[in-house]
Amino acid sequence: MRIDVVSIFPEYLAPLELSLIGKARQDGLLELNVHDLRSFTTDRHRTVDDTPYGGGAGMVMKPEPWAQALESVAGAGMDSKPVLIVPSPAGEKFNQALAYELAEEQQLVFACGRYEGIDERVIDWAQDHFTVRPVSLGDYVLNGGEVAVLAMVEAIGRLLPGVVGNPESLVEESHSDGLLEYPVYTKPSAWRDHDVPPVLLSGNHGKIAQWRRHEQFRRTAERRPDLMEGLDAGVLSRADRQAL
Numbered sequence: 311m312r313i314d315v316v317s318i319f320p321e322y323l324a325p326l327e328l329s330l331i332g333k334a335r336q337d338g339l340l341e342l343n344v345h346d347l348r349s350f351t352t353d354r355h356r357t358v359d360d361t362p363y364g365g366g367a368g369m370v371m372k373p374e375p376w377a378q379a380l381e382s383v384a385g386a387g388m389d390s391k392p393v394l395i396v397p398s399p400a401g402e403k404f405n406q407a408l409a410y411e412l413a414e415e416q417q418l419v420f421a422c423g424r425y426e427g428i429d430e431r432v433i434d435w436a437q438d439h440f441t442v443r444p445v446s447l448g449d450y451v452l453n454g455g456e457v458a459v460l461a462m463v464e465a466i467g468r469l470l471p472g473v474v475g476n477p478e479s480l481v482e483e484s485h486s487d488g489l490l491e492y493p494v495y496t497k498p499s500a501w502r503d504h505d506v507p508p509v510l511l512s513g514n515h516g517k518i519a520q521w522r523r524h525e526q527f528r529r530t531a532e533r534r535p536d537l538m539e540g541l542d543a544g545v546l547s548r549a550d551r552q553a554l
């Protein structure tokens with residue numbers, strides 16, 4: 311997969327050189343390029359923003375540097391249009407299902423907004439060159455798209471083949487089947503008056519699996535009742551339905 315990120319703060323994306331994503335880049339599993347939007351300006355001050363039409367507080371990102379930047383990163387010779395992800399609190403909400411969907415793409419381009427956001431005509435114009443998806447990290451407002459991109463690239467990147475050493479660890483994670491993950495423990499079995507649940511020390515794999523599944527339901531119902539409501543009946547086993 312190829313990922314291009316356009317930002318006025320390219321340094322903000324430096325953590326993508328670390329850990330599993332950094333290693334995936336080194337190993338050639340992921341090509342990731344960060345571009346400075348200001349290098350696509352033509353004036354002496356490298357201006358990327360201006361006052362909003364209609365008045366109001368704040369500044370708006372000018373369309374021309376964005377068009378220049380996006381034209382330069384739109385991959386030629388790709389089988390399909392690249393996906394342009396525009397982080398925005400006014401976008402569809404990012405979740406694990408969307409991470410899986412985006413992990414199938416050949417090229418993702420992220421356009422990090424700042425100030426009051428990007429001139430809306432960029433979004434309209436870009437439809438001819440990209441599949442455009444405004445995406446929100448959650449119902450709150452950040453100062454810019456960079457933090458959202460760090461989160462999305464990590465969530466998508468770890469789903470690419472070979473990035474996570476043991477692919478089985480992806481299967482049992484929170485949100486992979488609509489439920490939260492069960493609690494996990496390591497040694498020592500007794501710690502500061504808190505013991506590991508005895509079933510995990512029993513060696514009985516059937517019982518352990520049953521306990522973990524039960525804990526998934528218990529946790530999800532307690533912490534995220536909204537997920538329980540949206541649970542797809544098709545993914546539930548008979549034992550699950552009895553546990554509910």
Ligand code: SAM
Nearest residue numbers: 397398399423427446447451452453454455458
């Ligand atoms: N005026 C915009 C609004 O109310 O929808 C908010 C602009 S925000 C201060 C600046 C930039 O931060 C946005 O263009 C977007 O790139 C990013 N951003 C802010 N909150 C975000 C969120 N929840 N998810 C993704 N990106 C966000």
